[in-house]
Amino acid sequence: MAQKAFALVLLLAAATAATTATAQIDTPQDFLNLHNEARRGEGVGLTDLVWNTTLEQFAQGFASTRVATCNLLPHSDAAGVLYGENLLAGPPGAVVTAAVAVRMWMDEKKSYDYSTNTCSATCGHYTQVVWRDTTSVGCARVACDNGGFFLTCNYFPPGNLPNQRPY
Numbered sequence: 141m142a143q144k145a146f147a148l149v150l151l152l153a154a155a156t157a158a159t160t161a162t163a164q165i166d167t168p169q170d171f172l173n174l175h176n177e178a179r180r181g182e183g184v185g186l187t188d189l190v191w192n193t194t195l196e197q198f199a200q201g202f203a204s205t206r207v208a209t210c211n212l213l214p215h216s217d218a219a220g221v222l223y224g225e226n227l228l229a230g231p232p233g234a235v236v237t238a239a240v241a242v243r244m245w246m247d248e249k250k251s252y253d254y255s256t257n258t259c260s261a262t263c264g265h266y267t268q269v270v271w272r273d274t275t276s277v278g279c280a281r282v283a284c285d286n287g288g289f290f291l292t293c294n295y296f297p298p299g300n301l302p303n304q305r306p307y
Contacts, residue, residue, distance in 0.1 A: 165281065175269060179270055229288060234289060278293070
C-alpha cells in the first residue's frame with residue numbers, strides 16, 4: 141500500500157453527526173467496545189483489542205498539545221513508528237462520540253480494494269482499525285479553545301505497513 145504508516149486526518153463539519161456540547165463523553169470501554177465490534181464485523185477472524193493505558197496517556201498528552209488550535213497536522217512523533225494513529229477534529233460546537241469516530245473510520249472501507257491492496261481515496265483509518273497484528277488501543281479527546289474538539293486513538297503495534305494487507 142502506498143500510504144505511510146499512519147492515516148490521513150478527517151476534518152469534520154459541524155453538521156456531520158455532531159451532538160450537543162452537553163453530550164456524555166465516552167469512556168475508554170466505549171472506545172474499546174466500538175473498535176472490537178468493528179473488527180468482529182469484518183468477519184475475517186480478527187482478535188479483540190485490549191485497552192492500553194500507556195496508549196491512552198500518550199493520546200492524552202498529544203491531544204493536549206492541540207487544545208489551542210485543534211490543528212490536525214502533523215501527526216504525533218510516534219505515529220507510524222511506535223504507534224498507529226487515527227485523528228479526528230471538529231469545529232466549534234461539534235462534539236463527536238466514539239461511535240461517530242469509529243463509524244467514520246470504518247466507512248473508509250468503501251475506498252479499500254483488498255485484491256490490489258490499494259485505496260481509491262482515504263482508507264488508512266479503516267485499515268488501522270482492522271490491522272490484524274494490532275493488539276491494543278488507547279484514545280483521548282479534548283475540548284479546544286475555539287470550542288471544537290480533537291480526538292486521537294493510538295494503536296500498538298501500528299498498522300498500515302508498506303506492502304502488507306490489513307488482514
